Amino acid sequence: MDAAVLTTPAVLILLGPPGAGKGTQARMLEEKYGLVQLSTGDLLRAAVAAGTDAGKAAKAVMEAGGLVSDEIVINILRDRLGEADCAKGVILDGFPRTTVQAEALDVLLGETGQKINAAISLEVDDAAMVGRISGRFTCGGCGEGYHDSFKPLPDTGACSNCGSTEMKRRADDNAETVGSRLEAYHAQTAPLIAYYEGKGALQKIDAMGGIDEIAQGLATVVKGAMD
Numbered sequence: 733m734d735a736a737v738l739t740t741p742a743v744l745i746l747l748g749p750p751g752a753g754k755g756t757q758a759r760m761l762e763e764k765y766g767l768v769q770l771s772t773g774d775l776l777r778a779a780v781a782a783g784t785d786a787g788k789a790a791k792a793v794m795e796a797g798g799l800v801s802d803e804i805v806i807n808i809l810r811d812r813l814g815e816a817d818c819a820k821g822v823i824l825d826g827f828p829r830t831t832v833q834a835e836a837l838d839v840l841l842g843e844t845g846q847k848i849n850a851a852i853s854l855e856v857d858d859a860a861m862v863g864r865i866s867g868r869f870t871c872g873g874c875g876e877g878y879h880d881s882f883k884p885l886p887d888t889g890a891c892s893n894c895g896s897t898e899m900k901r902r903a904d905d906n907a908e909t910v911g912s913r914l915e916a917y918h919a920q921t922a923p924l925i926a927y928y929e930g931k932g933a934l935q936k937i938d939a940m941g942g943i944d945e946i947a948q949g950l951a952t953v954v955k956g957a958m959d
């Protein structure tokens with residue numbers, strides 16, 4: 733299936749713990765189907781970098797691996813969702829993360845007559861997540877994701893996508909914070925699996941394999957969700 737087949741703007745949600753690969757897969761879906769990736773983590777990191785009120789309130793919580801308040805996150809998401817490019821359809825990566833956020837999303841989408849095509853749960857073992865997260869970094873030039881062991885830079889040391897050599901590691905991608913992030917996931921976000929199951933929107937895929945393998949599983953689910 734290619735982008736041309738998408739006649740109505742789709743809304744896809746990626747669920748899964750930190751390290752499950754939501755960002756990596758969202759970027760691939762973005763390219764493949766012309767959807768817009770909405771990562772509340774990226775939006776919050778931009779707010780922190782810009783020093784906005786929301787960013788100032790979010791910074792310490794993010795560094796500790798907790799969840800930023802629903803109010804801040806919902807406001808940021810609402811603003812972003814209202815921008816013109818989102819009319820092409822969106823992949824939500826890292827939102828919703830609480831039941832309050834899921835309910836707010838239902839209201840937001842209802843206002844514009846949109847609906848969720850699928851909430852896709854990336855199923856992984858917690859034990860593997862620490863290794864995935866502690867080794868990851870992204871290209872400062874284009875945002876491409878890399879990993880010390882699973883997806884290293886080419887021998888040139890430059891990004892294969894844009895040629896930049898400036899790489900970034902997130903402040904919260906360390907072994908101590910990962911534990912808190914996984915705890916927050918199980919306590920506050922995992923209940924959303926039942927929430928979307930109840931709506932008949934849930935799809936589960938095995939996300940323990942390699943990046944391309946997961947992408948294939950995802951493509952099958954996405955294709956089914958668009959029909």
Ligand code: ADP
Pocket residue numbers: 749750751771772773774776793794795797798799800801802805825826827828829830833913
């Ligand atoms: P990951 O999924 O790998 O933990 P993200 O980039 O999605 O990374 O999120 C990083 C941090 O940003 C989270 O640990 C949390 O503090 C904050 N955050 C992101 N999205 C949300 C959200 N929907 N609700 C509350 N906090 C969020």
Ligand code: ZN
Pocket residue numbers: 871872873874875876891892893894895896
């Ligand atoms: Zn790059």
